[in-house]
Every structure is written in C-alpha cells, then in structure tokens.
Amino acid sequence: MKKTINVNVKHLTRVEGHGNINIKIRNGKLLEAQWEVIETPRFFEAMLVGRNWDNAPWITGRICGICSIGHTLASIRAVENAFKIVPDEQTRKLRILLKHMETLQSHSLHLCFLVLPDLMNAGSVFPLIDSHKDVVVHAAKIKGLANDLCDCIGGRRLHPTRTVVGGFTKLPAKEELAAFGERLKNIVKDLMVVADLFTGFKLPDFTRETEFVSLKGTAGYPFIGGDVVSSDGIQMREQDYKKLTNEYIVKQSTAKWCRLSRESFAVGALARLNNNFEFLHPVVKDIAGRFGLIPVNHNPFMNNIAQLVESVHVVMDSITLIDELLSSKFTEPRQEVKPGSGVGVGAVEVPRGILYHSYEFDDKGKIVKCDCVIPTGQNHANIQHDLEALAEEFADRGKDDKEIELLASMLVRAYDPCISCSVH
Amino acid sequence: MKAKESESKTYLGIPLYRPKVAFFEFSSCEGCQLQIINNENTLLDFLSLVEVVNFREAMTEKSDDYEIAFVEGSITRNDEAERLKKIRKNAKILVALGSCACFGGVNQLKNRFNNIEWVKKQVYGKHPIDTAPVRALEEVVNVDLRIYGCPIKKEEVEKIVLHVVLGKSIDIPKYPVCMECKANENICLFDLGEPCLGPITRAGCDSWCPNNNAGCWGCRGPAEDANVGYMKKIMKEKGFSEKTILERLDCFGGFAQFPELKKKGKH
Numbered sequence: 001m002k003k004t005i006n007v008n009v010k011h012l013t014r015v016e017g018h019g020n021i022n023i024k025i026r027n028g029k030l031l032e033a034q035w036e037v038i039e040t041p042r043f044f045e046a047m048l049v050g051r052n053w054d055n056a057p058w059i060t061g062r063i064c065g066i067c068s069i070g071h072t073l074a075s076i077r078a079v080e081n082a083f084k085i086v087p088d089e090q091t092r093k094l095r096i097l098l099k100h101m102e103t104l105q106s107h108s109l110h111l112c113f114l115v116l117p118d119l120m121n122a123g124s125v126f127p128l129i130d131s132h133k134d135v136v137v138h139a140a141k142i143k144g145l146a147n148d149l150c151d152c153i154g155g156r157r158l159h160p161t162r163t164v165v166g167g168f169t170k171l172p173a174k175e176e177l178a179a180f181g182e183r184l185k186n187i188v189k190d191l192m193v194v195a196d197l198f199t200g201f202k203l204p205d206f207t208r209e210t211e212f213v214s215l216k217g218t219a220g221y222p223f224i225g226g227d228v229v230s231s232d233g234i235q236m237r238e239q240d241y242k243k244l245t246n247e248y249i250v251k252q253s254t255a256k257w258c259r260l261s262r263e264s265f266a267v268g269a270l271a272r273l274n275n276n277f278e279f280l281h282p283v284v285k286d287i288a289g290r291f292g293l294i295p296v297n298h299n300p301f302m303n304n305i306a307q308l309v310e311s312v313h314v315v316m317d318s319i320t321l322i323d324e325l326l327s328s329k330f331t332e333p334r335q336e337v338k339p340g341s342g343v344g345v346g347a348v349e350v351p352r353g354i355l356y357h358s359y360e361f362d363d364k365g366k367i368v369k370c371d372c373v374i375p376t377g378q379n380h381a382n383i384q385h386d387l388e389a390l391a392e393e394f395a396d397r398g399k400d401d402k403e404i405e406l407l408a409s410m411l412v413r414a415y416d417p418c419i420s421c422s423v424h
Numbered sequence: 425m426k427a428k429e430s431e432s433k434t435y436l437g438i439p440l441y442r443p444k445v446a447f448f449e450f451s452s453c454e455g456c457q458l459q460i461i462n463n464e465n466t467l468l469d470f471l472s473l474v475e476v477v478n479f480r481e482a483m484t485e486k487s488d489d490y491e492i493a494f495v496e497g498s499i500t501r502n503d504e505a506e507r508l509k510k511i512r513k514n515a516k517i518l519v520a521l522g523s524c525a526c527f528g529g530v531n532q533l534k535n536r537f538n539n540i541e542w543v544k545k546q547v548y549g550k551h552p553i554d555t556a557p558v559r560a561l562e563e564v565v566n567v568d569l570r571i572y573g574c575p576i577k578k579e580e581v582e583k584i585v586l587h588v589v590l591g592k593s594i595d596i597p598k599y600p601v602c603m604e605c606k607a608n609e610n611i612c613l614f615d616l617g618e619p620c621l622g623p624i625t626r627a628g629c630d631s632w633c634p635n636n637n638a639g640c641w642g643c644r645g646p647a648e649d650a651n652v653g654y655m656k657k658i659m660k661e662k663g664f665s666e667k668t669i670l671e672r673l674d675c676f677g678g679f680a681q682f683p684e685l686k687k688k689g690k691h
Contacts, residue, residue: 046546047533065455124483144464155636169637
C-alpha cells in the first residue's frame with residue numbers, strides 16, 4: 001500500500017450543488033475519507049407552513065432545477081392523496097410521459113455532459129465540442145428532444161406550468177404528440193451511438209455490497225406511486241416512507257442522512273434496475289447484457305450504465321404511451337379539487353431515485369406540516385461508505401493521490417448527486 | 425474552452441470580441457444555469473460568442489480571470505456573502521441571474537417568519553445550523569444587470585449576452601405581462617377563474633405561464649408603476665381571497681417593497 005495519500009476536493013465540479021471530498025491515508029492506514037455536504041439550507045419545509053395547498057407543487061418544484069418535474073409530480077400526488085383525488089387514465093399517462101422525458105433529459109445531461117469528460121480525459125464537455133463534435137451533437141439532440149416534449153406536455157422544461165393538482169391546465173395538440181412520436185422513434189439511433197461509445201470505456205472495477213431501495217413494479221417498470229421494496233427483502237407502502245428512510249442528522253452534512261436495514265442504502269437508476277429488471281423493455285435488457293449489467297449489481301459506477309439502459313427504456317415506453325394517447329379521445333384535463341383536512345404522501349421515482357413528499361392540511365386546505373425526503377439525501381450515507389472502501393482499496397492497489405482523487409470524484413459523480421436538492 | 429470556429433466571427437465586418445465569462449451559484453435550485461445549457465438548438469452558437477472560464481456545474485477547470493460574472497441564487501449564509509464580494513472584485517460586469525439573485529426568490533419566503541429559530545427548528549430540530557435572513561445579491565454588492573424570471577427565459581439571456589458582446593443597449597420591458605398575453609391572444613385568466621398577477625408583473629417572458637392557462641405568480645417582479653393596491657381590489661372583485669392574492673405577491677420577493685406585503689407571519 002502507498003504510505004501517504006492526501007485528497008482535498010473543495011466544491012466538487014460537474015455535480016449539482018456543493019460538496020467536498022477529503023481523504024487522508026498515513027503509513028498505509030486510512031485516517032479519513034469524508035463526503036462533506038456544505039450546501040446552504042433553504043428551509044422549504046418551513047416556508048410552506050401556513051400557505052394554501054395550491055402553493056405546494058408550485059413552490060416545492062423549485063427545490064430542484066434538474067428534477068423540478070419530478071418534485072412537482074410528487075407534490076401533486078401527495079396533495080391528491082390527502083384530498084382523495086384519483087387521477088384518470090389520460091392524466092396518469094401524460095404525467096408518466098412527462099416524467100419519462102425529464103428522466104431522459106437528466107440522464108443524458110449526466111452521462112454525456114458530466115460523466116463523459118472523465119472517460120475521455122477532459123475537464124468538461126467544452127473541449128469535446130471540437131474533438132468529438134458528433135458525440136456532443138447526438139447528446140444535444142437527445143436532450144433537446146426530451147426538453148421539447150417536456151415543454152409540450154408540462155408547458156415548460158423546468159418549473160412546469162401546466163401540471164396541477166387534479167390534472168393539467170392545458171392539453172397538448174394531438175398533431176404535436178404525433179410528431180414527437182416520430183422524433184422518439186428516430187432518437188433510438190442516437191441513443192445506440194451513445195451506448196456504443198460507452199461500451200468502449202472501462203469503468204472502475206469496484207464493488208461494495210449494499211441495500212437497494214426503489215418503488216416496486218407490478219405490471220411494469222415503476223415510476224409513480226405504489227409500494228416500496230428493498231433488495232434486503234423489505235416491502236412497505238409509500239405512506240410508510242418515514243420507516244423506509246429514518247432520517248438523521250450528522251455533523252459533516254447540511255443534508256440529512258438515511259438508513260434502513262444496514263448502515264446505508266442506495267436509490268437511483270441502479271436500485272430501480274436491480275429491483276425491477278424483469279419489467280425492462282426486451283431491447284433494453286440486451287443493452288444491459290452488453291455491459292454485463294445483471295441484477296443484483298453492486299458496483300456504484302454501474303449507475304451510469306443503468307441510466308443509459310433506462311434512457312432507452314423510457315423512450316420505448318413513451319412511444320407506446322403516445323400511441324395509446326393518440327388512439328383515445330381526449331377528455332377534460334382537470335378534475336375539480338375539494339380541499340379538506342388530511343395527510344397525503346406521494347412517492348415518485350425521479351432520475352436520482354425515490355422521492356417522497358408529505359403534507360398535512362387543516363380543514364381549509366392550509367398546509368400545517370410539510371416533509372420532503374430527497375433521493376440524494378438517501379444516498380449520502382452510501383456515498384460516504386463507498387468512499388471509505390474505495391480509498392482503502394485503491395490505495396492498497398498502489399494508486400497515487402491524483403488517481404484516487406479522480407476515482408473518488410468519479411464515484412460521487414456516478415451517483416449523479418443533486419446536492420442543493422438534498423439540502424433544500 | 426476553445427471554440428476554433430468562432431475565431432473568425434464578425435459583426436458588420438468587425439471581428440467579434442469574445443469576453444471571458446464565469447458562472448456562479450449561491451442558494452438556489454441551479455435551474456437558471458441549467459437553462460443556459462438547455463438551449464440545445466443554439467448552445468454551440470451561444471458558446472462561440474463567449475469564452476467560459478468558470479462553470480462548476482459543467483467544468484472542472486476554473487479561473488478567476490473573467491470579465492462577466494453570471495450569478496445565480498440568493499445569499500443565505502455569511503460565507504456566501506464573502507464569496508460574492510470576491511466575485512464582485514474580479515468581474516467588470518456582475519449579472520444577477522434569475523429571481524433568487526434579483527429578489528431572493530422563493531428562498532425569501534423564509535423571511536416572512538419573525539423568529540428564525542422557529543424556522544431552523546422546523547427542519548433541523550435541536551441540531552445547530554447556520555443560516556441568515558435571505559438577501560438578494562444587490563443587498564450585498566453592486567449589481568450591473570438583472571435577468572429576471574423563475575426560471576430565466578433562455579431567449580432573453582441569449583439576447584442580453586449578444587447585446588453585451590456587441591456593445592448594444594439592453595432593453596428589458598417596463599410594461600406588464602398582460603401586454604404580451606393580449607398580443608398572444610390568450611383568454612384572460614380571470615375569465616377562466618384563475619388568479620393572475622399579469623397586470624402588474626414585468627414582461628419579457630412572453631406571458632409564459634398564461635400561455636399555458638396558468639396564472640402569473642409575479643416571478644419577474646413589478647412592472648414600472650405597478651399599482652399593487654388596485655390589483656388587490658380587482659382580484660377581490662373577481663372573487664379571490666386576500667390570502668390567495670398575498671401568497672402570489674410574496675412568492676418570489678419582487679414585490680417586497682410594497683406596503684401591502686409588509687405584514688409578517690405568526691411565528
């Protein structure tokens with residue numbers, strides 16, 4: 001083992017939000033490996049107290065710039081569960097389609113703009129614009145399509161305008177949807193180019209056994225609501241989210257940490273895939289096979305590949321959803337809302353993992369209590385434990401400071417952390 | 425970052441000057457920076473206009489040698505204020521990017537409580553946590569230019585940056601969203617039974633929310649000569665409660681200077 005290693009990364013780049021990595025190894029002994037989250041809290045849970053129910057999705061969507069659609073949908077589901085509103089089939093399909101496009105937008109941003117530079121020896125995507133323009137163009141095309149379809153259904157690609165409790169304020173025109181159906185069929189080719197590119201990279205060889213938590217698929221790959229399952233055999237309802245997350249506060253982080261059966265667990269694309277592989281589209285299972293991604297996979301770097309696999313899955317599923325929407329007659333997009341007292345929880349699989357929103361209302365529909373548990377918040381403890389194992393293992397393999405700094409940074413990036421979201 | 429193709433870019437036959445720009449963020453969702461890279465169709469053209477030297481969310485290289493700093497987010501802790509002052513020293517032009525930077529954004533909703541200890545306790549219980557009342561950037565440093573909105577509108581950012589590069593004047597509308605909404609031939613949101621701050625909110629978003637049948641929440645702050653008192657009267661006549669009106673007015677912090685908003689919450 002190398003005797004001395006020092007890694008100090010202040011404000012890790014190419015991630016959303018502010019976090020530091022500190023690793024100290026002396027005489028071959030790991031003294032410290034710390035994932036530190038220093039992001040400023042914004043106090044969304046306090047902000048909402050006393051405000052009317054309709055503020056909830058509008059304001060909590062602002063927790064995150066990357067997954068604002070996911071937050072808006074989790075918030076809407078929580079409010080609808082509290083007011084006993086059941087969305088109709090049309091609303092349900094449009095919401096999943098919208099969420100799919102957020103997943104595609106977020107995954108392609110992460111894979112091609114934030115992760116790819118590490119694999120191509122660059123500091124950012126900017127030099128790749130010159131050296132690998134074709135790749136950047138494919139990536140921009142994929143991300144652009146996803147964002148355009150978010151505009152079409154949600155009214156806006158970030159902080160959506162049409163998504164409300166009870167349904168939508170406005171429906172897309174069928175001609176628009178039909179055109180997007182064609183664009184989606186064409187984008188599969190671009191995704192395959194990205195898949196081929198990633199096949200050529202060797203991801204770090206590192207595994208650490210952990211628990212994976214996600215929504216549980218019943219008839220298909222899960223996205224909005226239902227039961228929650230863990231790879232350690234736990235299954236609970238979404239309204240029992242507190243028992244599934246067990247938030248606690250640690251000194252090194254302004255974001256809360258979570259645990260379930262072990263000292264930490266993981267959520268996100270790899271967790272969803274590990275727990276729901278059988279529901280993936282057949283084409284997509286083949287892609288997973290090319291990367292040797294078979295459940296249960298315990299290499300955190302494979303979260304990148306799980307994102308790639310999910311990107312193709314959501315495109316295939318969106319093509320089906322658009323076909324179904326086009327063959328049905330559009331009905332009134334918005335149900336009447338009758339606010340009243342109650343508690344509601346909404347769980348949604350957003351790009352980085354399972355997200356919970358919970359609200360308590362008084363009899364006028366005023367928010368009495370608000371609680372949001374964020375995917376990255378659920379991952380922080382797991383990142384910490386991975387970081388310790390990774391530092392020790394790779395120092396043992398004779399890697400130097402620079403190599404360990406890169407590996408540790410890549411490890412944190414593999415989780416695609418949304419740090420400001422996790423602190424909120 | 426290099427962009428070889430752009431080196432020959434000219435405007436009216438004169439070679440274009442490419443300023444060094446940097447992006448920074450404070451307390452925010454980082455969505456406004458994301459909007460910059462959300463311009464898939466025009467992103468490469470846009471990037472060729474400037475030289476990005478600092479953009480933590482997208483690149484590892486960093487430099488303190490920049491002329492224009494785009495700053496997203498509001499200031500909620502003293503270390504943020506210190507970092508912002510350093511950026512101010514380095515930059516010739518400091519641009520406040522989005523509602524959080526311009527007015528405090530949704531973050532400033534925390535300020536409506538009298539007791540910050542109550543706010544802390546709601547989220548962290550007895551655990552000590554460092555936070556201060558939310559400030560807009562201009563409450564800490566001088567701000568040269570403001571780009572409004574939650575989120576910012578990408579077309580508007582591109583236009584403003586282009587005008588900075590060309591040395592052209594920048595005209596941000598002083599008239600209200602209502603004007604754009606009428607020009608877009610939308611049905612008035614009041615006729616759809618929706619509350620809307622379109623008549624008093626600064627335009628420039630092309631009536632983004634009303635185009636989607638969603639009432640305006642005033643994220644771009646007041647239009648010139650906004651008559652908030654009369655707005656309240658009209659909304660009341662349309663049958664909206666005082667609470668609904670106030671919750672729209674205080675949402676993004678743009679109307680904080682109006683006397684109608686001075687009342688604080690019970691905590």
